[in-house]
Amino acid sequence: MEDDAPVIYGLEFQARALTAQAAETDAIRFLVGTQSLKFDNQIHIIDFDDENNIINKNVLLHQAGEIWNIGASPADKAVLTTCYNKTSDSRVVSCAAVWRMPSDWETGSHESPDDSAHNPQTLELLCHLDDGAHINTACVLWEPMGDGKRVISLADNHALLWDLQESSTQATVSNTATLEGKGQLKFTSGKWSPHHNCSQLATANDTAIRGWDLRTMSQIYCIENAHGQLVRDLDFNPNRQYYLASCGDDCKVKFWDVRNVQEPVKTLEEHSHWVWSVRYNHSHDQLVLTASSDSRLILSNMVSISSEPFGHLVDDEELSEGEENHQEDKGKEPLKDSVVSTYEEHEDSVYAAEWSSADPWLFASLSYDGRLVINRVPRALKYRILL
Amino acid sequence: MDGEEDSGRPRRVHGMLKLYYGINKEGKAAEQAESLDPCDINGAHFDPELFLNKLRRECSLAELMDQETCMVKQIRSLDSDMQTLVYENYNKFISATDTIRKMKNDFKKMEDEMDCLSANMSAITEFSARISGTLQDQHAQITKLSGVHTLLRKLQFLFELPARLNKCLELQAYAQAVRSHRRARCVLQQYSHLPSFKGIQDDCHAIMDKLAQELRQKFRDGGSSAKDLSECVELLLQLDEPAEELCDKFLSHAQSRLESDLQGLEAEIRPYPSASAVKDASAPRLSSTAAAGSPTDNSPKMSTIPSPTSNTDILEFIDRGCNEFVSSLCLVIASYQELFINHAQTGELASKNIPQMANGKLQAFVGDLAARYFSLVERRIQEEKGVGDNSLLVRALDRFHRRLQAVAKLLPGSPVPNQGTEIVIRAATERVKQYLSALQSFYMDSLTDVRQALATPRLSVVSASGGGGGALLGGPASSRDASNSLPELLSSLSASILNQIKSVLASVHLFTAKDIAFSNKPYFKGDFCSQGVRESLVVSFIKFVCQSSRQFCESAGDKGGSTPPALLLLLSRLCLDYETSTISYILTLTDEQFLVQHHSPVTPVTTLCTEAREAAQKLLNHYVKVQGLIISQMLRKSVETRDWVNTIEPRNVRAVMKRVVEDTTSIDVQVGLLYEEGVRKAHSSDSSKRTFSVYSSSRQQARYAASYTPSAPMDTNLLSNIHKLFSERIDIFSSVEFNKVSVITGIIKISLKTFLECVRLRTFGRYGLQQIQVDCHYLQMYLWRFVSDENLVHFLLDEIVGSSAHRCLDPAPMEQSVIEVICERG
Structure with missing residues (x-):
């Protein structure tokens, strides 16, 4: 029983933005946003046919500019947000907007997939997330598992909470939080916590991680010097409300208990360059995916700090024999924190990795050269977790 | 008598006399007689006839005459001599005869006296027998009388005993009193059925009780010396005092004294914050002894933890402990053993299992006190924190240990020495x-x-x-x-x-x-x-x-x-x-x-x-990593803080690049001081120039050119991907080898990768790209020499320029020659 080979998909353009279509729970679908200064940028909708190992793609034009960040609405499959760079008058500005996919984007693709590349449909702009005062939006976060009515945008040193009204065509700032301190502070990344009734937000700026209470828009905790260098990304453990993962330019992935921020609960040092993305599996929080500019993607099994610290006991016979060596080695040990697998399909820096929203055992990663790779959790591990 | 002998043996005597006279009378003739000349007048074989014939034949008359006178003369002298001899011998015979006659008379007289003596002796014997026979009766009577006398004296002693004991008591001659009492005790006991004896016994008992009381009091007072004390105990033991009680008392008494020793020791341990003057006074002395005591300790700068707060050093302390406590303890043990164990073994006390009991008590007593002593010693040792001088401690421990051996000898089987050894061991490990x-x-x-x-x-x-x-x-x-x-x-x-x-x-x-x-x-x-x-x-x-x-x-x-x-x-x-x-x-x-x-x-x-x-x-x-990050930080700041879209045409290399090269050079020097050069891949003497032209003109130009055409994106990706296929994956933060080249390579890798990642996050204008080109060329010119494989530098710089070209709104690369001119200008 061999693991399926990874599926590779190449984009024409360089790309950094990747997300799973959060509202879609049946099809395995990822959204990729491209970066090109010279051509119209695109949003690639990647459908993965699990049974046949085939990728179907659809392309939507995103003419506003190169996409730095993309987010899919948790409620409406067709709605998404992007952060993009716009060049005007020799100035580069980062903007954010809410978009809707054209309703019939799927129709043409099945007949002639080639055709869609030449004559792609365009995204429909719903509204700009622009209050006029703040530019340089770093990222936009949807309310997790919400009704698709609330987003947060991180622009410079402000966190803006938006209410989307009138089918998301209108956005009003309902609340703001401002990061105050010396120098030019700037949010680099953030994550909306799915716990506590979605009332908490974690943000990263420089080497610090801060927690915010969205009801009062005040800071609730701060991890100064969480990383030696810049913090690149954050993720909340979906099952343990106080657990938070972070990664950064010190090549480390750290796991925090926000109730005690003096020391990280755990630190991983597997990457040999900056770590750009860290993602908990939505269902099995021991599985953590990290993407790094050393061109590697690493899947780690953090049993000890997961919600299932004891795992399931598995007999040896149940382990498959055809595993790759390093996987087999890991598989036979009692459940310990370990690197499950290192994926080396990428040739360039991997800036994004995402778990599928439909299949908890499947994930996609995107490298700068436009290569999207879809991989699965090794079967042996999958069965050990399940059985 | 002569006549008898002559007649009895005439021939022999005649011969003897003849011999006698011959020698005496004819001295000259004897020589001649040896010759058998018959004419020799002195010879034995003289023949007068032959001699005369010869004379007559040979000699003249005159000669004969002379011969004759001479002979006559000789005869005459011989005769006179003979007369003299005879006379003398006669006299002797006479006196001998007189003597013999006198002896005969004397013997007779003596015989008479002897007879008289034997008669007297028999008389004496008879008398003596008679006397002894008469004295027999009197002798038996005297013996009896003397027996009675002794008994009477004994009785007198008994009757006088109470008074005597009282007197002893007054004089405090307890030993004598006890001795007296012991002598009388059995008798009194035996005859106690007689009322008079009973009275005496009671009196004695009363007195002895009083005496025992007094002894006990003395014992209890404790002011007396050890010798007195042991005497007391000995007496009390003889008085049949219960040995167990005595043991306890003895030990408790000893304990009080030993405890005062221990308290003295304890007092020394306690820190004296007020007695700083004392401490100051003792401090230099301590250090001087320390210096003298440890010739081996020649450390130039021993880290000195402040010396313990107590005012005596450990050797003094241990000395005091040994001299006061341990020696008194030994004394106590010795006297105790003498009193209760050795003594008791011989006497009647042995039967009562007293030695065993006493021994047990002693063991417990010693164990208890030793434990306290040990705890004090340990506390003191623990205070000994300064590591400056070990010899003092070692000497102290040695003394401590040695002195305990005395206890071991006195008290075989005691756990005390072992405990002491354990303390030494603990102290040693603590010291370590x-x-x-x-x-x-x-x-x-x-x-x-x-x-x-x-x-x-x-x-x-x-x-x-x-x-x-x-x-x-x-x-x-x-x-x-x-x-x-x-x-x-x-x-x-x-x-x-x-x-x-x-x-x-x-x-x-x-x-x-x-x-x-x-x-x-x-x-x-x-x-x-x-x-x-x-x-x-x-x-x-x-x-x-x-x-x-x-x-x-x-x-x-x-x-x-x-x-x-x-x-x-x-x-x-x-x-x-x-x-x-x-x-x-x-x-x-x-x-x-x-x-x-x-x-x-x-x-x-x-x-x-x-x-x-x-x-x-x-x-x-x-x-x-650290050095790489320092350079990375410079590069990152320089990329992040600049507006690359609206920059002016590059005229020179940015200062930060010069700084990077300078820092790399200084790091190179620094590492070179401690690490060897290491191996690098061979490169030509002009490698910077040559490879740079390749890097810039052919491949890079092709990439730029490709970006202009509409189908560019695919081609660019293809080219870069193909390129990557053939180059090895570079681990940025990877392990380095122990040599200079590897270290510098690592630092440069980190720096350039940061540069690349930063460039990818920015958008460039035309001049921005050109500036990057210039900067990269400059880095290329200087960095290749530091690394093990210059292709690595080429590849990364290539990527940087390539990425910035991608991120450029108006990618118009600068002429290679211009770049070179700018870089050479510095």
């Missing part, structure tokens, strides 16, 4: 621990010194030599720059650490010195050497060095370089040196000094070496 911590703090202090030396390059010589025990002499080179003194700092650091280890080993060695009694204990021969010194001290210290080095990596990792990079480099080299030689040297030294016999498993040298190597590797990696 203290030395370890002293070594550790010394090491940390040295590191602080090194840190200061690195931080203040001007003063480096001074502070380094101060910290390193004068190993470093200010050479002309070291005053110039901190980095110049790195090797010297390293050597002084390692030398001072080694010195310190040696001096500590020497101090610890005192524990196993031949003249120290307890060094013969199996513990000090075996475990102390292998487990104590080798494992807990030396091995632990080496491990500590490795661990603390590793901590420099850990702690500094997050905060971004709180440790100066030069220190990391230096420590890395230190650990590497440890791996190659120092560890095995130190361990060999230890094994030799302590003759370590490895009964229990010990840490092998290889394990330590591996650990040291790992630490060295980690430190060097961390050094690379």
Whole structure:
């Protein structure tokens, strides 16, 4: 029983933005946003046919500019947000907007997939997330598992909470939080916590991680010097409300208990360059995916700090024999924190990795050269977790 | 008588006389007689006839006449002589005859007297028999009388006893009283049925009770000397006092005295904050004895923890303990044994199991007191924290241990000596621990010194030599720059650490010195050497060095370089040196000094070496990381803070690039001071120029050209992907080798990768791209020489320029020749 080979998909353009279509729970679908200064940028909708190992793609034009960040609405499959760079008058500005996919984007693709590349449909702009005062939006976060009515945008040193009204065509700032301190502070990344009734937000700026209470828009905790260098990304453990993962330019992935921020609960040092993305599996929080500019993607099994610290006991016979060596080695040990697998399909820096929203055992990663790779959790591990 | 003899044996006597006369009368003739000449008148064979005939024949008348006169003359003289002789002999005969006659008379008289004597003797015998027969009766009577007399005297003694005892009591001659009483006791006991004796006995008892009371009182008062005391006890024992009670009393009495000793000792332990004057006065004396007492301790700068607060040093304390407590204890034990055990064994007390009971009590007593003494000693030893002088402690422990042997001799089977040995062992292990911590703090202090030396390059010589025990002499080179003194700092650091280890080993060695009694204990021969010194001290210290080095990596990792990079480099080299030689040297030294016999498993040298190597590797990696981050930070700031879209046409290389090259060069120099060159791939003498032209004109140009056409994106990706297919994956933060080239390569890799990632996050205008081109060319010109494989630099710079071209709104690359001119202008 061999693991399926990874599926590779190449984009024409360089790309950094990747997300799973959060509202879609049946099809395995990822959204990729491209970066090109010279051509119209695109949003690639990647459908993965699990049974046949085939990728179907659809392309939507995103003419506003190169996409730095993309987010899919948790409620409406067709709605998404992007952060993009716009060049005007020799100035580069980062903007954010809410978009809707054209309703019939799927129709043409099945007949002639080639055709869609030449004559792609365009995204429909719903509204700009622009209050006029703040530019340089770093990222936009949807309310997790919400009704698709609330987003947060991180622009410079402000966190803006938006209410989307009138089918998301209108956005009003309902609340703001401002990061105050010396120098030019700037949010680099953030994550909306799915716990506590979605009332908490974690943000990263420089080497610090801060927690915010969205009801009062005040800071609730701060991890100064969480990383030696810049913090690149954050993720909340979906099952343990106080657990938070972070990664950064010190090549480390750290796991925090926000109730005690003096020391990280755990630190991983597997990457040999900056770590750009860290993602908990939505269902099995021991599985953590990290993407790094050393061109590697690493899947780690953090049993000890997961919600299932004891795992399931598995007999040896149940382990498959055809595993790759390093996987087999890991598989036979009692459940310990370990690197499950290192994926080396990428040739360039991997800036994004995402778990599928439909299949908890499947994930996609995107490298700068436009290569999207879809991989699965090794079967042996999958069965050990399940059985 | 002559007549009788002559008649009886006429022939023989005649012959004898003839012989006699012949010799006497004819002296001359005897010679001639030997010749058988018959004519020789003196000869035996003289024949007068022949002689006469011969004379007549031969001689004339005259001659005959003469002959005749001569002969007559001779005859006449012979006759007179003969007459004289006869007369004399006659006289003698007469006197002999007279004597014999007189003797005959005397004997007769004597016989009479003898008869008379024997008659007298028989008379005497008869008298004597008669007398003894008469005295017989009287003698028997006298014997009887004398027996009665003795009895009467005894009785008198008995009757006088109460009075005598009272008198003794008054005079306090207890011994005599007891002796008297003992003599009378049996008799009184025997005849107690008689009322008079009973009375006496009662009186005696009353008196003796009083006496016992008094003795007990004396015993209890305790003011008396040990001798008095033992006398008391002896008497009381003889008075049939219960031995158990006496034992208890004796011991409790001894205890009170011993306890006062212990209290005296305890008082010394207590710190005297007010008695600072005393302490000050004793301090210099203490240090002077310390200096004199330890010639082996030649450490230049022993880390000194403040000396204990008590006002006497440990040797004095132990001395006092030994002299006061232990010797009194021995005295008590000895007298106790004398009284209750040895004494009792011979006497009637032995039957009552008294020796056993007494022995048990003594053991408990000694055990209890010794435990208290030991706890005091231990407290005192624990106060002994200063590691400056070990000999004092060792001597103190030795004395302590020796004195306990006296107890061991007195009291065989007592656990006390063993407990004492255990204390010594504990003290020794404690000491080893203290030395370890002293070594550790010394090491940390040295590191602080090194840190200061690195931080203040001007003063480096001074502070380094101060910290390193004068190993470093200010050479002309070291005053110039901190980095110049790195090797010297390293050597002084390692030398001072080694010195310190040696001096500590020497101090610890005192524990196993031949003249120290307890060094013969199996513990000090075996475990102390292998487990104590080798494992807990030396091995632990080496491990500590490795661990603390590793901590420099850990702690500094997050905060971004709180440790100066030069220190990391230096420590890395230190650990590497440890791996190659120092560890095995130190361990060999230890094994030799302590003759370590490895009964229990010990840490092998290889394990330590591996650990040291790992630490060295980690430190060097961390050094690379830190240095890389410093340069990265410069590059990142320079990329992030610039507006690349609206920049002006590049006229020169940006200052930050020059700075990067300068820093790399200085790092190169710094590393070169401590690490070897290492191998690099061969390159031509003009490699920078040649490869750069390839890099720039052919491949890179092709990529730029491709970007202009509408189908560009695919081609660009294809080209870059193909390129990547053939180049090896580069691990940015990877392990480096222990050589200069590898280290510098690591740093450059980190810096350029940062540069690349930063460039990818920006958008460039035309001149922005051109500026990057110029900068990269400049880096290319200078950095290739530092790395092991220049293609690596080419590849990364290639990527940077390529990425910035991608991120450029108006990608119009600069002419290669212009770039070169700008770069050469500097």
